Amino acid sequence: FFFASPIDDWLVSDSCGSATMGNPHTPPCADVPELAVPMPPSCPASWVAAALVLLVTLSVVRGMDDAATPFAALAIPASPLGTAPGHTPPVAWPASQRPLRVTLPHRAWDPRPRHAGAMEGGWARAAPGPEPTSRVAPRGIRAPPSTSTGVPAIWGLIAVVGAACALAMHRRRPQLTPSGPIHTCALAGTAPGPGATDDFDARCTGGGGGTISWTKQWWPLHVTEILDKRRPHGAQLLGQELVIWWDKTGADGAGAWRVFEDACPHRRAPLSEGRIEEDGRLLCAYHAWRFDGEGTCVALPQAGAEECRRLQGLPQACATPYPAQERQGILWVWGEAGAPGSPAAREASQQTPRLIPELVAHEADGRAGATPWNLRDLPYGWDFFMENVMDPAHVAVSHHGLAGNRYTGAKPVEFQLVRPPTYDEGFKFRFGPPKEGVTAAYNDFRPPCLLHISTEFSDGSTASLVLYATPIRPGYVRHIGCQAYVTSPEGKIPSSIVGRRTLPPPLGTFAPSIPVWLLHIVAPLFLHQDMAFLHHQEKILAHRGYSVNGPVPPTQSYVNSVFTPTTADRNVLCFRRWMATMGGGSLPWAPGTPPLPPREMDRAVLFECWHAHTKHCQHCLQALRAVVHLRNATACLGLFFALGLRTGPLRLVAASSFLGLAVALDMLKRLFYKYEFAHADND
Numbered sequence: 001f002f003f004a005s006p007i008d009d010w011l012v013s014d015s016c017g018s019a020t021m022g023n024p025h026t027p028p029c030a031d032v033p034e035l036a037v038p039m040p041p042s043c044p045a046s047w048v049a050a051a052l053v054l055l056v057t058l059s060v061v062r063g064m065d066d067a068a069t070p071f072a073a074l075a076i077p078a079s080p081l082g083t084a085p086g087h088t089p090p091v092a093w094p095a096s097q098r099p100l101r102v103t104l105p106h107r108a109w110d111p112r113p114r115h116a117g118a119m120e121g122g123w124a125r126a127a128p129g130p131e132p133t134s135r136v137a138p139r140g141i142r143a144p145p146s147t148s149t150g151v152p153a154i155w156g157l158i159a160v161v162g163a164a165c166a167l168a169m170h171r172r173r174p175q176l177t178p179s180g181p182i183h184t185c186a187l188a189g190t191a192p193g194p195g196a197t198d199d200f201d202a203r204c205t206g207g208g209g210g211t212i213s214w215t216k217q218w219w220p221l222h223v224t225e226i227l228d229k230r231r232p233h234g235a236q237l238l239g240q241e242l243v244i245w246w247d248k249t250g251a252d253g254a255g256a257w258r259v260f261e262d263a264c265p266h267r268r269a270p271l272s273e274g275r276i277e278e279d280g281r282l283l284c285a286y287h288a289w290r291f292d293g294e295g296t297c298v299a300l301p302q303a304g305a306e307e308c309r310r311l312q313g314l315p316q317a318c319a320t321p322y323p324a325q326e327r328q329g330i331l332w333v334w335g336e337a338g339a340p341g342s343p344a345a346r347e348a349s350q351q352t353p354r355l356i357p358e359l360v361a362h363e364a365d366g367r368a369g370a371t372p373w374n375l376r377d378l379p380y381g382w383d384f385f386m387e388n389v390m391d392p393a394h395v396a397v398s399h400h401g402l403a404g405n406r407y408t409g410a411k412p413v414e415f416q417l418v419r420p421p422t423y424d425e426g427f428k429f430r431f432g433p434p435k436e437g438v439t440a441a442y443n444d445f446r447p448p449c450l451l452h453i454s455t456e457f458s459d460g461s462t463a464s465l466v467l468y469a470t471p472i473r474p475g476y477v478r479h480i481g482c483q484a485y486v487t488s489p490e491g492k493i494p495s496s497i498v499g500r501r502t503l504p505p506p507l508g509t510f511a512p513s514i515p516v517w518l519l520h521i522v523a524p525l526f527l528h529q530d531m532a533f534l535h536h537q538e539k540i541l542a543h544r545g546y547s548v549n550g551p552v553p554p555t556q557s558y559v560n561s562v563f564t565p566t567t568a569d570r571n572v573l574c575f576r577r578w579m580a581t582m583g584g585g586s587l588p589w590a591p592g593t594p595p596l597p598p599r600e601m602d603r604a605v606l607f608e609c610w611h612a613h614t615k616h617c618q619h620c621l622q623a624l625r626a627v628v629h630l631r632n633a634t635a636c637l638g639l640f641f642a643l644g645l646r647t648g649p650l651r652l653v654a655a656s657s658f659l660g661l662a663v664a665l666d667m668l669k670r671l672f673y674k675y676e677f678a679h680a681d682n683d
């Protein structure tokens with residue numbers, strides 16, 4: 001499994017097209033290799049054990065090594081009849097009596113025939129005899145020189161002990177016990193508690209009235225840094241299929257990202273399956289119609305020159321553009337289609353996307369910064385994403401080991417409403433109690449797409465999570481996020497910012513920054529811990545009558561579908577109240593959008609990463625190619641040293657090092673495809 005295969009190349013080139021996991025319009029690729037082939041054990045201890053067992057085998061095999069007969073070192077008969085290399089068997093064995101391969105350490109070998117089933121000069125036959133046939137070795141294979149006889153045995157012993165330790169570690173599950181008292185209570189009923197009082201609901205309803213227009217909004221659609229400009233990309237917004245492409249002739253030659261409806265006006269073939277040609281036009285690869293950045297058809301090869309000029313002016317021949325702009329590294333798209341100069345384009349020009357507040361506020365003094373963007377399509381809805389990220393009570397529990405301890409960190413949470421809800425500006429809560437060194441923490445919901453979690457520190461710096469969410473289709477959300485910060489007056493960056501140098505100069509000058517792809521592949525370590533709940537939670541509540549996926553408002557209110565007796569749920573309840581009133585109760589999916597899909601019970605599909613991120617990100621695709629090549633090279637070097645003609649401990653050290661590195665790289669490669677997580681295993 002170490003070697004490159006057409007499967008690897010196929011994956012890297014994404015011949016699977018633009019299908020995303022569970023895309024109702026496109027069947028999932030049946031031959032996604034990481035899902036289709038049997039997976040070896042993913043536990044690191046199992047891998048260590050497997051590597052050590054491999055080492056044992058190589059050590060044992062090496063014991064049979066004969067410098068003059070490398071085939072014999074592998075114990076592979078050179079002929080179909082299983083004779084030793086270069087030796088012609090006197091008898092042709094019938095198929096039912098094929099010779100056995102003998103692979104025993106040299107000290108167990110005895111060149112003499114032991115029973116009637118053995119053949120002189122050949123391999124032992126599987127016939128009953130006084131001794132096992134495996135104790136008979138072919139003539140001509142000699143033991144290694146006595147000077148090296150101890151080395152394989154020592155390595156084998158070390159490997160066996162190591163494998164036993166690794167397996168023992170794998171089986172051991174530390175039993176953690178809560179350090180504090182466990183409170184139990186007898187529930188008298190399901191009446192709303194302090195988290196859901198009418199008074200609180202009334203305050204969360206806010207003032208001003210009104211209902212948000214979900215389509216007259218700027219939505220974050222993609223991260224431009226990770227987009228490949230050489231090809232069109234499929235995307236979705238509220239169930240509408242879109243195509244993103246780079247128009248190198250746009251913006252007076254500076255280039256601009258364009259977003260069209262993903263359907264050619266000719267016969268509705270997806271433009272995301274098209275091409276970007278040398279002249280900078282988007283070409284529909286079905287009949288070669290070409291479109292410029294405003295959607296105008298500039299080439300229609302099936303028409304003559306005269307007819308072509310006439311047809312090009314017709315609106316029916318134009319692609320359908322959406323207003324789009326790039327701000328702060330994100331491609332923003334307006335929720336309604338419209339060519340330049342259209343009413344939709346004019347409306348869009350009067351609104352500003354939900355930009356990172358710190359970067360806007362500190363543009364002049366330069367005290368603010370942000371980490372690289374991450375993007376991920378998650379298999380749960382927009383509302384469950386928002387609900388999850390504005391719920392600090394889950395952090396220590398769900399992210400046990402990464403961001404807290406489920407046994408000591410689960411505590412009461414208090415909320416203070418600092419900006420009452422409005423349909424267009426959302427609402428803001430201060431929550432606590434604050435941790436040491438923190439003066440205040442806030443959840444700021446800015447519809448339609450931003451949840452901004454900020455933490456203010458006593459040294460004057462601020463760290464934030466900028467969490468965007470775009471509803472792409474029922475049951476799926478596109479999350480784009482980063483960390484932002486404002487330095488202290490002394491210029492210190494908060495230590496919680498990952499991916500930015502925090503060492504003071506001059507050390508910081510030499511500290512390497514974390515590669516973007518590495519930040520991307522570790523993101524599921526955090527996100528999948530919540531996804532294990534949210535994907536199913538959404539369907540369970542829908543089954544009980546609560547869903548924002550329409551086409552009509554839910555038949556059951558959220559507060560009557562759950563039991564939220566503590567103040568820890570206040571922020572979530574306010575969000576659900578906002579959604580039911582100012583949010584209109586449901587999301588306006590495009591006509592024909594399939595309904596909420598059923599629960600995905602196959603964990604290999606649910607926790608996959610290829611469709612969720614890797615295929616969308618040119619950084620990760622490049623890193624994946626490099627990892628595959630490096631893995632293959634180290635595996636070849638490992639095998640070269642393992643099967644080399646010279647003996648000695650240095651050779652075995654080199655072989656085990658390279659093979660171990662190859663195994664580690666193979667494990668790294670798998671993170672580009674899948675990261676499974678189970679809370680039951682997270683001790």
Ligand code: FES
Nearest residue numbers: 264266267284287
């Ligand atoms: S469908 Fe696009 S050119 Fe025919």
Ligand SMILES: [Fe+2]
Nearest residue numbers: 520617619620
């Ligand atoms: Fe990536």
